[in-house]
Amino acid sequence: MKVHFYPKAILLLLLSVLLWSCQSSDSVKFAFLTDIHVVPGNENEMVFARAVGEINRSDANFVVITGDLSNMGSDAELNAVKAILDSLNKPYYILPGNHETNWSETGGATYKKVFGDDRFDFNQDTYRFVGFNTGPYMKMGDGHVKQEDMAWLQKTLSSGDKSKHIIAMAHYPLADGLDNWPEITETLKQQNVKMALCGHGHKLQMMNFNGITGIMGRALLSRDKTDQGYNLVELKGDSVWVSEKKLGQTPEQMFAWNIHESKQIEGLSISELPNYDINKQFERVAVKWDYTDSASVLGGFDMHPSGMLAWLSSDGYLRCINKTDKQMLxxxxxxxxxYGTPVFYKNMLIVGTSQGKVRAFNVADGMPVWETEFAHPIFGEGVVDGDQIFISLGKGGMASINASNGTLVWQFNDVEGFVQVKPCVTYKEVIFGAWDRHLYCVDKTTGKLNWKWNNGHGAILYSPGNVVPAVAKGKVFLVAPDRYFTVLDLKTGKQLYRTNEHQVRESMGMSADKEYMFAKLMNDTVVAYPTDIPEKGELWALDCGFGYEHNPCPMIEQNGVLYGGTKNGEVFAINTDGGQLIYRYKLGNSSVNKLMLNREGNLMVMLMEGHIFELAFPFGEEIKL
Structure with missing residues (x-):
């Protein structure tokens, strides 16, 4: 046997090559955080700082955070998160969650100012990471990937190095709860994406995203606050290891698999595709007209008597079309x-913008007429009453503006949270809720406070911040995320009646004759109360069968028919005389944002995915309109 002796330099070279091969460049380890829910001074903030310190001492290459950085997306909360991340000695990539997009005093502007874009695309060795925003946007509802983000995702995934393993990241699971998950997962599968990370559920678990292996990350703190930690992901070649890292403890491996194998998710539940079979039961419902925008629509629309339709799109456009020929005017x-909803006033279209302006445009040619600038983003829908428009101003409270020339009549800004809701305007009062647990009633002429009512709940997220209250017979009616139906005295704000017998949410409506108040429950049911003596209890409660529900779109009533919409693109009509279902009809899979009746009595419907429909139904003698 011949033995070879190598010089010391050669031995060092061979050792270096051996070490390099053991630590191949396709080996990547990263910390995966989600649902950290920081509020300045709360326990989450302190635990997050500890986690960042621990990650700094680890061998992780980078950090990914998939949303719910904060509790309400406030400027103070986002800046508190950024201050801690500034101490991180590794690159980090970050996405918003529903707590940043649903409740935000700036409509997401501060998030982008502090963290940059709300999506990312980067490479690390042989892997590619693509993250995108899943909403929802300034209202309760399922998650939603905007149409322009869908286009970005398709374009991004179709370009770049095809040899890399692509890992998708989002806040919402790519399943039920994200309205356009079928389109998202098909787009990912077309580009051979085999793995997706998400948050939202607070529990570390493996999931099945329409055949894509999914990992939901654990939250920073457990719900009982006793368990603190984050997730670790290690990639090497085709292999994936996912571990739970409790603070101060050794990581515990939870899952391991080959990225090309699907057997790891066989047997795991998969979301069912949207089902339109309900339409077969109501074949007399007809789509008479429809229009599709190129972007999503996060607010509602308005109709002009001349046949014009106008709305604001998620890509920032104010659009006005001729309904007859669908031509863009x-x-x-x-x-x-x-996020707002435009309002027609005589020969003008008035709209509040995310840039903090109320602007008016000439209906005929779209030329600007006037604008009034305020200090904060505006998200809501104004109410025209006479020659005034009453409109919420975000953190600026509520305003009355001369609709003819834009002159500010009054501004009420003694609010503790932001105001986004469409106000209820009566003969003498303007009533509105804010994200500060209060309902406000101010004098219509002067803007001076008449009274304010507090729901008594400590959590701001239970505020009547996105429900349009109603007034009848000297009473104010409202429902809210606290799941109570409440009746107040109009003059004093004194609480007259309050019950949570039914799990109401934010969607309600009043009959045209003001005899009945209607509310949508969180599961299947619509309930009716008399407005004269509501404490008698409900007149009827109808199980409509639409499932779990939290879409805040107000219901409308005309000629004994109540119309409502759901978070999954379904509309329903109910005979209010006894509460019988007339029809249910599924138009899409995203939130119904606005319902209106046109001159023909047909139902106009706006879906968040950018679709507008006109529905006709031959009621005939069934309802005796």
């Missing part, structure tokens, strides 16, 4: 994104 790019 004019459009303006106001800045992205937009």
């Amino acid at each position: 004019w459009e303006h790019h106001l800045g992205t994104p937009q």
Whole structure:
């Protein structure tokens, strides 16, 4: 046997090659955090700082955070998160969650200012990481990937190095709860994406996203606050290891698999595709007209007597079309994104913008007429009453503006949270809720406070911040996320009646004759109360069969028919005389944002995915309109 002796330099070279091969460049380890829910001074903030310190001492290459950085997406909360991340000695990539997009005093503007974009695309060795925003946007509802983000995702995934393993990241699971999950997962599968990470559920678990292996990360703190930690992901070649890292403890491996194998998710539940079979039961319902925008629509629309339709799009456009021929009459790019709803007033279209302006445009040619600038983003829908428009101003409270020339009549800004809701305007009062647990009633002429009512709940997220109250017979009616039906005295704000017998949410409506108040429950049911003596209890409660529900879109009533919409693109009509279902009809899979009746008595419907429909139904003698 011949023995070879190598010089010391050669031995060092061979050792270096051996070490390099053991630590191949396709080996990647990263910390995966989600649902950290920081509020300045709360326990989550302190635990997050500890986690960042621990990650700094680890061998992780980078950090990914998939949303719910904060509790309400406030400027103070986002800046508190950024201050801690500034101490991180590794690159980090971050996405918003529903707590940043649903409740935000700036409509997401501060998030982008502090963290940059709300999506990312980067490479690390042989892996590619693509993250995108899943909403929802300034209202309760399922998650939603905006149409322009869908286009970005398709374009991004179709370009770049095809040899890399692509890992998708989002806040919402790519399943039920994200309205356009079928389109998202098909787009990912077309580009051979085999793995997706998400948050939202607070529990570390493996999932099945329409055949894509999914990992939901654990939250920073357990719900009982006793368990603190984050997730670790290690990639090497085709292999994946996912571990739970409790603070101060050794990581515990939870899952391991080959990225090309699907057997790891066989047997795990998979979301069912949207089902339109309900439409077969109501074949007399007809889609008479429809229009599709190129972007999503996060607010509602308005109709002009001349046949014009106008709305704001998620890519920042104010659009006005001729309903007859669907031709675009004019459009303006106001800045992205937009959440409000335009309102026609005589020969003008008035809209509040995310850029903090109330603007008026000439209906005929779209030319600007006037604008009034405020200090905060505006998200809501104004109410025209006479020659005034009453409109919420975000953190600026509520305003009355001369609709003819834009002159500010009064502004009430003694609020502790932001105001986004469409106000209820009566003969003498303007009533509105805010994200500060209060309902406010101010004098319509002067804007002076008459009274304010507090729901008594400590959690701001239970505020009547996105419900349009109603007034009848000297009483104010409202429902809210605290799941109570409440009746107040109009003059004094004194609480007259309050019950949580039914799990109501934010969607309600009043009959045109003001004899009945209607509310949508969180599961299947619509309930009716008399407005004269509501404490008698409900007149009827109808199980409509639409499932779990939290869409805040107000219901409308006309000629004894109540119309409502759901978070999954379904509309329903109920005979209010006894509460019988007339029809249910599924138009899409995203939130119904606005319902209106046109001159023909047909139902106009706006879906968040950018679709507008006109529905006709031959009621005939069934309802005796």
